[in-house]
Amino acid sequence: MAETKKYARIKKASVDGVWYADKIGNVYEVDRENCVSILTKRGIRGLSSVLREDAELIVTEKRPAKVGERVLITAAYAYTGCPYKNGDINNVKTADKHGHVLVEEHSVSLLRREYEVIVNNEVKNEEADGMKIDLNAMGDRELYAHGEAVMEAIKKRMFQAGFRAAKQAQRKLAGMNSKKTPQARRDEIVEQAKTDVEELSNYGDGVRYETGTGSFATCNVEFVVNRDKRTVVALLKGVRTGDVYAKGIAKAAPDDCFNVRIGKAIALRRALGLAVPDEYLNAPQPTEVRVGDVVYGKYSEAYYQLWCEDEIGDVSYEVKIKEIVDGKYRYVGGGYDFIDDADLTIIDDSREGVVGE
DSSP states (O other), X not given: OOEEEEXXXXXXXXXXXXXXXXXXXXXXXXXXXXXXXXXXXXXXXXEEEEEGGGEEEEEEEESOOOTTOEEEESSOOOOTTOSOOTTOEEEEEEEOTTSOEEESSOSSOXXXXXXXXXXXXXXXXXXXXXOOOOGGGSOHHHHHHHHHHHHHHHHHHHHHHHHHHHHHHHHHHHHHHHHSOHHHHHHHHHHHHHHHHHHHTGGGTOEEEEOSSSOEEEEEEEEEEETTTTEEEEEEEETTTOOEEEEEEEEOOTTSOBOHHHHHHHHHHHHHTOOOOHHHHTOOOOXXXXXXXXXXXXXXXHHHHHXXXXXXXXXXXXXXXXXEETTEEEETTSOEEETTTOOOXXXXXXXXXXXXX
């Protein structure tokens, strides 16, 4: 009676991160199996489990092939230019008495030792489908083997479920963010930056910084804000020495609205050598004028000519919003704009000192 073997061809990887994710199409000899998983032989790597749903089961016999049968290449000669490799399936068109065959896929003869005859490779193997495990009939070693396979399959299934749940939550969050207004998203990022600075600076109690000589220094975090240059500098200064051990700089782009909290988070992360989140660098621009905002505006030419006797010069102005009431923006230092007539650009929404900020 011909020797029978089973092989598993990898069809897919339904769970990210499994060992066979990059081995789609590869064929591995089966050591044992159950209704959940297949344990395969991976050469020097030992035994590795594959989820049954991810593999095609191939059953072979080690005997000479006949015309019309299909063969699985299991021991290919690895010479340069060989047109076949282990795992290939070929269709036999001629066969000699020694078991050497010619196949439809190429013109090179296959030796009997290079192949095994496929007797069943249904993706859904009937024998496996009808298989029931009788635990009481198993010996200790077989029972342990099945137990290991089942536990590995359960872990993979749990990982799969967790991964899918995380992906679903990520998609839901992305969908929620896409529905938020730019202003709402910016508000979230500003609040995130504020919390980030508090945590990274240890709530003002100082941070430990590696000086580069293998030792550490306890440092206070100091910020230098220059609104004219639209920059924030974070300094890590030794508590005992007063020396500056590191600094990080954040600078707003010319077309970006300046925000002190976002600037501090970027500068401090750079001083500490940490990555800067993309949302800090690409925060949406504000769209709602609020009390405490610094805005840039321009008088209309007609307004300027009506109220000013001098020749028209620079008709732009830069002011801070003191209050918004009665349909008007009132500015710090006096003056106001009608909301309907004002064309303002927010250039600084730090709003430091404003109650609730």
